[in-house]
Amino acid sequence: MTIEIISNRGILRVWWTWKTKLMAISFSIWLKAVCYLNSYEVDFKGGLFHFQDGEPSSFAPMAGDVLIYTADSRNVHSVSKIDEGERVTLTLWFSRDASHDEDAKLLRSLSDSSLSCPVSSIASCLPTLASNNMYWFPPDEASRFHLGFDIRTARLHILGFDISSSDGEHYSSPLDSSSNFLESLKMPLYLAFGDELLTWEFVNILHALQVVQFYNWKASELETAEPKGSSINVIPLSESQRQRIHTLKAMLLKDLQLADTLLGHISGKNLHRSFDSYIFSAAISEWEAYTFKLRKELVLSLPYWRTHESIFSVVNLD
Numbered sequence: 001m002t003i004e005i006i007s008n009r010g011i012l013r014v015w016w017t018w019k020t021k022l023m024a025i026s027f028s029i030w031l032k033a034v035c036y037l038n039s040y041e042v043d044f045k046g047g048l049f050h051f052q053d054g055e056p057s058s059f060a061p062m063a064g065d066v067l068i069y070t071a072d073s074r075n076v077h078s079v080s081k082i083d084e085g086e087r088v089t090l091t092l093w094f095s096r097d098a099s100h101d102e103d104a105k106l107l108r109s110l111s112d113s114s115l116s117c118p119v120s121s122i123a124s125c126l127p128t129l130a131s132n133n134m135y136w137f138p139p140d141e142a143s144r145f146h147l148g149f150d151i152r153t154a155r156l157h158i159l160g161f162d163i164s165s166s167d168g169e170h171y172s173s174p175l176d177s178s179s180n181f182l183e184s185l186k187m188p189l190y191l192a193f194g195d196e197l198l199t200w201e202f203v204n205i206l207h208a209l210q211v212v213q214f215y216n217w218k219a220s221e222l223e224t225a226e227p228k229g230s231s232i233n234v235i236p237l238s239e240s241q242r243q244r245i246h247t248l249k250a251m252l253l254k255d256l257q258l259a260d261t262l263l264g265h266i267s268g269k270n271l272h273r274s275f276d277s278y279i280f281s282a283a284i285s286e287w288e289a290y291t292f293k294l295r296k297e298l299v300l301s302l303p304y305w306r307t308h309e310s311i312f313s314v315v316n317l318d
Helices: 019-028 103-116 151-158 178-184 205-222 239-252 256-263 277-308
Strands: 002-007 010-015 029-036 044-046 049-051 066-070 077-079 082-095 161-165 189-193 196-202 234-236
Touching (some): 151 239, 151 256, 161 205, 189 205
Antiparallel strands (some): 002 010, 002 082, 161 189
């Protein structure tokens, strides 16, 4: 499975499986599916999917559309150049070969993660952190980290946020490596927006990124939401905090221009929104409610999935 972000400036692929594995099973792929995460003529222009033969000859997608086709010579296809914006898709492959069934592996992983954290814990709602090289772009630098950038940090940067370490440690030694900084992203941290520090501690980088993306996604709806708690505090950054943020950014965004080029259109019209601590506080509350709901559904469904050794829709669990 991959998530592809394709723009008129280039292409970024975030690989969630190993390339060698995909190459090994490519001969047994039966169906391919492309799920569109944004919409033609709303988020991007150009970038249409074209079939060489048959109907429809081209496909103009809306967010949520899924295009499924057999992975053989009957469906030779191409994608036209992106003229404006960014096309984001989730790509899936399906096989009839049972030896490539991933459900059993995923069920084991879900079982382990569901038992490792209390259901009431925020950490239980976060996806398991992959190895650091899975988040580094370009992939061929994911062992050295000499060039490129950490995708999670880059997304936060594009959305206007910077990372500040939670324990106040000041990384400044020339002996420190990017791999050390990447390890620090697994620990609690804070976010900064412009010249201000948000005094809300996040569990790790994925917690921070999910909340920020939820805030960016739902901000217009949350403007009229009823408060569910006090607003988070925002304080001016100290000089030492600025230095820590600068050091982290320098080590995690080695190629800031490349990050801006590839990810610069993700937020569209919301990219330059000013920070609102009230709305951000509401976003945290709504994100927690949303993720706990999903978590509950997963925990209730897991026994059924394990019994049948397959992941499927389960209804009337209550």
